[in-house]
Amino acid sequence: MTDTELYAALKHYFGFSSFKGLQEDVVKSILGGNNTFVIMPTGGGKSLCYQLPALIKDGTAIVVSPLIALMKNQVDALRSLSSEEGIAHVLNSSLNKTEVKKVKSDISNGITKLLYVAPESLTKEEYVDFLQGQTISFMAIDEAHCISEWGHDFRPEYRNLRSIIERIGANIPIIGLTATATPKVQEDILKNLGIQDANTFKASFNRPNLYYEIRPKTKNVDADIIRFVKKNEGKSGIIYCLSRKRVEELAQTLQVNGLKAVPYHAGLDAKTRVKHQDMFLKEDVDIVVATIAFGMGIDKPDVRFVIHNDIPKSIESYYQETGRAGRDGGEGHCLAFYSYKDIEKLEKFMSGKPVAEQEIGHALLQEVVAFAETSVSRRKFILHYFGEKFDNKTGEGGDMDDNMRYPKKKHEAKDEAVKLLTIIAKTNQQYKAKEVVNVLVGKANAMIKSHRTDAQPYFGTGENKEASYWMALLRQLLVAGYIRKDIETYGVIKLTDKGRDFMKAPASFMMTEDHSFKQANDDAIVA
Numbered sequence: 001m002t003d004t005e006l007y008a009a010l011k012h013y014f015g016f017s018s019f020k021g022l023q024e025d026v027v028k029s030i031l032g033g034n035n036t037f038v039i040m041p042t043g044g045g046k047s048l049c050y051q052l053p054a055l056i057k058d059g060t061a062i063v064v065s066p067l068i069a070l071m072k073n074q075v076d077a078l079r080s081l082s083s084e085e086g087i088a089h090v091l092n093s094s095l096n097k098t099e100v101k102k103v104k105s106d107i108s109n110g111i112t113k114l115l116y117v118a119p120e121s122l123t124k125e126e127y128v129d130f131l132q133g134q135t136i137s138f139m140a141i142d143e144a145h146c147i148s149e150w151g152h153d154f155r156p157e158y159r160n161l162r163s164i165i166e167r168i169g170a171n172i173p174i175i176g177l178t179a180t181a182t183p184k185v186q187e188d189i190l191k192n193l194g195i196q197d198a199n200t201f202k203a204s205f206n207r208p209n210l211y212y213e214i215r216p217k218t219k220n221v222d223a224d225i226i227r228f229v230k231k232n233e234g235k236s237g238i239i240y241c242l243s244r245k246r247v248e249e250l251a252q253t254l255q256v257n258g259l260k261a262v263p264y265h266a267g268l269d270a271k272t273r274v275k276h277q278d279m280f281l282k283e284d285v286d287i288v289v290a291t292i293a294f295g296m297g298i299d300k301p302d303v304r305f306v307i308h309n310d311i312p313k314s315i316e317s318y319y320q321e322t323g324r325a326g327r328d329g330g331e332g333h334c335l336a337f338y339s340y341k342d343i344e345k346l347e348k349f350m351s352g353k354p355v356a357e358q359e360i361g362h363a364l365l366q367e368v369v370a371f372a373e374t375s376v377s378r379r380k381f382i383l384h385y386f387g388e389k390f391d392n393k394t395g396e397g398g399d400m401d402d403n404m405r406y407p408k409k410k411h412e413a414k415d416e417a418v419k420l421l422t423i424i425a426k427t428n429q430q431y432k433a434k435e436v437v438n439v440l441v442g443k444a445n446a447m448i449k450s451h452r453t454d455a456q457p458y459f460g461t462g463e464n465k466e467a468s469y470w471m472a473l474l475r476q477l478l479v480a481g482y483i484r485k486d487i488e489t490y491g492v493i494k495l496t497d498k499g500r501d502f503m504k505a506p507a508s509f510m511m512t513e514d515h516s517f518k519q520a521n522d523d524a525i526v527a
């Protein structure tokens, strides 16, 4: 196919005169029958990457997608591009016998170019048997990060895709697409789909128009949110909360303060959910206060702010959720409230889960702590997390975060760092963060007394500083890799090799001053 023909097809099916970003290269890779891996942020235009080749190529492309609602939207959009209804179909458990028959005959007759299926439907013998006899142009795995336990939305059914694809037909090209791929997730996807040879296309994850800000979460968080929203009155915004209860409470608080807000969470009945979503889309209300149940597939281009009442459980989730702001390229303020107490809450939720899952969960949370407490550019941190280099001087949006606009002060804390690490060593690395801090400030609890630690000469040697100072230092040492939290012992602090080396020959340790986290830190200390 020549370029002229390709552009003609683009215009004919989608009405676009040019490709967006890496689309053209991706489309050509797929048209060439290659295994292809596409990593593009939400809104990057992934759908067209496989839809256009599917429309051009002979046979039917099978698209695996995890969400029925999203599949329906896609199918409706494709049908509107064509006079032929059968051009796209969904195959899932909601279809009756007649409907399944129609889908099958459209595929057999070469009418259907795209067939959307949920991974669990693909495991059905009946469907696999049928698809074996058909011309399949390629298999596209949308939201491919669902394959990886390191992704933010792991789905075990995605693990079996490779073997199912092999049963449907040998040599079917496989296309993986995702909007979240840390290098780790990326590796899992390629390995699991067996496409290490894939042509890989990765778009930049930088969202230059988004402003990132983290504020300490105090008891006054309601007032802080109200003040922010009032300042931005009339603009569309989403406020994410961890629990349904908090969603209800906060939505009410905003309402009694004269702000136009509605709640959204999975505990509301379907009718109310649709109603509230519509009110937001049609701008009858400005704000949706929601759990993470809200947002998948919502395409409101002018969301001007996303507030996190609670810090999310991974950087991926944070990126996805904040990514719903400023899709039109206009202003997008991303404000998250952070308290270490919330991290402890999230850690508690994980206990009781299988050890492997806990380990992953803890590692992801540790990154969130590092992100929230970092003094480097937040944009740089996020992009680094996604395996991308970013230079604040030359990169777009280089000054668009709180740390770049209002740099935090730092001071030399070498002596204090040594003191803290020494106490961990002297107490035989058997205490969690709170006990380490208590030993430093000379506060004895039952466990400390039972070990007679309170009778040791080092007990209370840090009492010239507040507990919150030591807690902040401890976490900065954690982030810098001088100590680590042991998972098997539920968070006991251990020294790392780096920490031991530092104790032997202490060099500089620049501690970020952030007294604004004081309240949050104080709250975290219990004797």
Ligand code: ADP
Pocket (backbone or CB within 6 Å): 016, 018, 019, 020, 023, 040, 041, 042, 043, 044, 045, 046, 047, 048
């Ligand atoms: P993703 O799946 O990566 O989140 P979508 O496929 O939903 O992104 O595309 C995002 C938006 O970009 C859609 O509104 C789509 O119509 C638009 N779009 C995609 N490709 C092009 C293009 N080549 N030219 C103009 N707009 C495009």
